[in-house]
Amino acid sequence: MINQIAENNFINSLIKNFPRSRLQINNVHESDAEIIETAENSQDYLAITTDSIVEEIKTGLYDDPYLIGWMSVMVNLSDLAAVGSKPLGILVSEILPSNFSSKDLEKLQTGISDACKMCNTFIFGGDTNNGDNLIVTGTAIGILENKKFVSRIGLQENDILYSTGLLGKGNAFAIFKFFNSMNKIFEYQPIAKINEGRIIKDFASACMDTSDGVLSTLDQLMRLNNKGFKLDDDWENKIDKDSLKLANSSSIHPWLLLAGYHGEFELLFTIPQKLESEFLMKAKGINWIPIKLGVVIKEPKLKIPIYRKLVEIDSTKIRNLSSNLENGIDLYLKSLLAIDKEMRSN
Amino acid sequence: MINQIAENNFINSLIKNFPRSRLQINNVHESDAEIIETAENSQDYLAITTDSIVEEIKTGLYDDPYLIGWMSVMVNLSDLAAVGSKPLGILVSEILPSNFSSKDLEKLQTGISDACKMCNTFIFGGDTNNGDNLIVTGTAIGILENKKFVSRIGLQENDILYSTGLLGKGNAFAIFKFFNSMNKIFEYQPIAKINEGRIIKDFASACMDTSDGVLSTLDQLMRLNNKGFKLDDDWENKIDKDSLKLANSSSIHPWLLLAGYHGEFELLFTIPQKLESEFLMKAKGINWIPIKLGVVIKEPKLKIPIYRKLVEIDSTKIRNLSSNLENGIDLYLKSLLAIDKEMRSN
Numbered sequence: 001m002i003n004q005i006a007e008n009n010f011i012n013s014l015i016k017n018f019p020r021s022r023l024q025i026n027n028v029h030e031s032d033a034e035i036i037e038t039a040e041n042s043q044d045y046l047a048i049t050t051d052s053i054v055e056e057i058k059t060g061l062y063d064d065p066y067l068i069g070w071m072s073v074m075v076n077l078s079d080l081a082a083v084g085s086k087p088l089g090i091l092v093s094e095i096l097p098s099n100f101s102s103k104d105l106e107k108l109q110t111g112i113s114d115a116c117k118m119c120n121t122f123i124f125g126g127d128t129n130n131g132d133n134l135i136v137t138g139t140a141i142g143i144l145e146n147k148k149f150v151s152r153i154g155l156q157e158n159d160i161l162y163s164t165g166l167l168g169k170g171n172a173f174a175i176f177k178f179f180n181s182m183n184k185i186f187e188y189q190p191i192a193k194i195n196e197g198r199i200i201k202d203f204a205s206a207c208m209d210t211s212d213g214v215l216s217t218l219d220q221l222m223r224l225n226n227k228g229f230k231l232d233d234d235w236e237n238k239i240d241k242d243s244l245k246l247a248n249s250s251s252i253h254p255w256l257l258l259a260g261y262h263g264e265f266e267l268l269f270t271i272p273q274k275l276e277s278e279f280l281m282k283a284k285g286i287n288w289i290p291i292k293l294g295v296v297i298k299e300p301k302l303k304i305p306i307y308r309k310l311v312e313i314d315s316t317k318i319r320n321l322s323s324n325l326e327n328g329i330d331l332y333l334k335s336l337l338a339i340d341k342e343m344r345s346n
Numbered sequence: 347m348i349n350q351i352a353e354n355n356f357i358n359s360l361i362k363n364f365p366r367s368r369l370q371i372n373n374v375h376e377s378d379a380e381i382i383e384t385a386e387n388s389q390d391y392l393a394i395t396t397d398s399i400v401e402e403i404k405t406g407l408y409d410d411p412y413l414i415g416w417m418s419v420m421v422n423l424s425d426l427a428a429v430g431s432k433p434l435g436i437l438v439s440e441i442l443p444s445n446f447s448s449k450d451l452e453k454l455q456t457g458i459s460d461a462c463k464m465c466n467t468f469i470f471g472g473d474t475n476n477g478d479n480l481i482v483t484g485t486a487i488g489i490l491e492n493k494k495f496v497s498r499i500g501l502q503e504n505d506i507l508y509s510t511g512l513l514g515k516g517n518a519f520a521i522f523k524f525f526n527s528m529n530k531i532f533e534y535q536p537i538a539k540i541n542e543g544r545i546i547k548d549f550a551s552a553c554m555d556t557s558d559g560v561l562s563t564l565d566q567l568m569r570l571n572n573k574g575f576k577l578d579d580d581w582e583n584k585i586d587k588d589s590l591k592l593a594n595s596s597s598i599h600p601w602l603l604l605a606g607y608h609g610e611f612e613l614l615f616t617i618p619q620k621l622e623s624e625f626l627m628k629a630k631g632i633n634w635i636p637i638k639l640g641v642v643i644k645e646p647k648l649k650i651p652i653y654r655k656l657v658e659i660d661s662t663k664i665r666n667l668s669s670n671l672e673n674g675i676d677l678y679l680k681s682l683l684a685i686d687k688e689m690r691s692n
Contacts, residue, residue: 011474014451014455014472014474015455015469015472017456017459018455018459018462018468018469019463019468020468020469021434021435021468021470023434023435023468024470033471034435034437034470034471036434036435036470036487038384038390038392038434039389039390039489039491041389042388042389042390043385043387043388044385044388046384046392046487048470048471048487049471050438050439050471050473050483051439051473052439052441052473052475052483054441054475054476054477055475055476055477058476058477088367088369088382088384089367089369089380091380091394091395091396091485092396093396093398093439093483093485095398095400095481098672109360109361109363109364110363112364113363113364116364117365121367122364122366122367122369122370123364123366124367124370124380124382124394125379125380125394125395125396126360126361126396127396127397127398127483128356128357128360129398129400129401130400130401130404130672131400131401131479132478132479133477133478133479135441135477135481137398137473137483139396139437139439139485141382141392141394143384143385145385326444
């Protein structure tokens with residue numbers, strides 16, 4: 001079931017001859033960050049993850065060096081947040097084109113620095129090289145005190161599906177950049193949900209960040225746990241208001257803000273019913289109001305009320321569209337809109 | 347003095363607004379890998395480092411995907427070796443061009459896998475993206491048991507300069523790839539000196555790997571410690587025999603095998619005289635014969651017997667040539683040969 005998704009299949013083919021270390025606590029795909037035991041007598045685990053900003057730059061989705069720097073840190077810290085880890089630091093490798101101005105470099109570095117400060121973390125070194133295109137790779141390392149963490153595995157039927165925040169900003173930003181029909185600037189500068197993640201790890205049965213959009217995240221959790229999700233009837237109220245406005249003005253149905261491949265970097269997680277009230281109390285303690293999205297169902301399907309019916313989303317098809325993103329954003333959106341049209345007419 | 351070197355200066359400008367964490371044990375430039383204390387009560391330190399393979403691919407120096415995979419692991423493990431760390435694992439981020447064949451991808455992954463096995467380490471995750479050029483970034487993490495490590499700082503006058511092995515292979519390989527005058531294949535597949543590094547950390551006053559060639563390494567140690575080096579009269583005997591042959595057949599003086607920017611990934615380190623015999627005994631215990639190269643001198647100068655005189659090498663000039671490598675290998679070699687010519691005629 002994991003291999004129905006081209007990306008999962010590709011990862012599995014890449015690593016097929018890589019033996020795993022007995023220090024690696026999680027299995028492949030099962031965690032946003034690798035969980036590592038550094039020594040046998042160690043009291044804590046480490047969480048470690050790497051992510052590059054490449055296609056977002058190449059397609060023009062990110063064209064502000066400040067945002068590129070910011071995101072190179074945040075995408076990695078978001079993976080640490082998703083396992084409940086406290087970040088220690090991040091290493092940054094930069095490929096800089098020779099026509100990259102010193103002013104742009106200053107912006108890039110400021111974006112990196114500001115993102116670190118925002119999440120109370122530090123630069124643990126880096127590497128710079130000259131290349132044809134700007135590429136920034138981050139590798140973040142965090143600590144899991146007393147070996148406590150949350151992974152993508154463990155959710156059960158009737159667990160309650162939550163998000164750390166309102167959804168849709170990632171794909172709304174993509175609509176804004178590629179198909180803008182508004183004059184107003186659309187702000188996109190996600191912050192990794194570090195503090196939220198540290199509470200989530202104590203209560204949630206599973207957690208994953210929405211780096212590839214909400215639908216991809218739910219789909220992956222579905223495959224890994226062989227369970228499904230049903231979103232609540234009022235899920236449109238859980239979409240960020242500006243994103244909703246932007247989608248409406250572009251005649252794009254709100255469900256596509258969940259379906260697109262560009263994420264809002266919230267955490268989706270599941271809370272067993274009996275832990276819900278204690279969890280919500282702890283959340284209140286940091287002035288955080290988690291967003292209830294739906295419920296875990298027995299059947300491994302994604303069910304969302306759209307166009308006044310409960311639609312079973314073909315998330316395999318939708319996720320595999322993103323493997324063809326190199327053929328252009330226009331074609332990608334066209335394919336998504338075709339699926340939407342089909343849904344409308346059914 | 348550090349800022350006389352364009353690369354150091356550039357690094358300092360990049361990080362000028364990055365605050366350091368109180369968990370970071372070393373200062374910038376002072377260590378091949380960052381030394382990290384993960385928690386206040388922790389028994390060990392972590393060592394962590396990142397390095398990308400970019401220019402080596404772009405210039406054609408590395409054109410075999412197996413070697414590219416191998417090097418993406420080894421350059422990082424070599425940094426861990428230089429601080430005396432035992433590797434735990436490595437994360438790999440790959441930028442793959444769309445015309446990269448599945449056969450080449452298989453070779454790349456095998457190179458990565460073989461390098462890990464050779465050094466008894468593991469893949470701790472990764473990331474793949476589509477891009478115009480092949481780029482591989484590794485981030486390695488290791489442990490320093492009982493917080494013992496060696497840095498680039500601490501060498502004293504009269505300490506003895508050693509290398510883990512024979513020198514020159516890195517630059518000989520570059521000569522072979524770019525200016526080949528021999529029919530025979532020149533083998534280049536360095537192995538990080540992990541076991542040697544773990545002995546070195548117990549005895550050496552300073553250590554650094556030769557990732558940028560021997561002269562760059564000595565120059566950086568000189569600047570950081572405000573001490574110099576004098577190589578022994580017989581230093582040519584410490585050059586790898588095949589490399590020497592290749593240089594001779596290309597009419598390139600052996601000292602240029604130390605001067606070029608492409609390294610052999612040995613460790614250069616300094617041993618206080620009073621520890622030398624015990625150090626050599628420990629080395630013998632793992633069937634390793636360290637190569638004695640010279641001695642630390644009071645004056646911060648690099649003195650090498652070349653053309654029957656003791657030459658004071660202008661390593662500032664030589665190192666800064668590498669900042670112009672983007673203007674082409676030919677120009678770089680031409681500039682090096684001009685310095686050699688000047689030396690001959692003086």
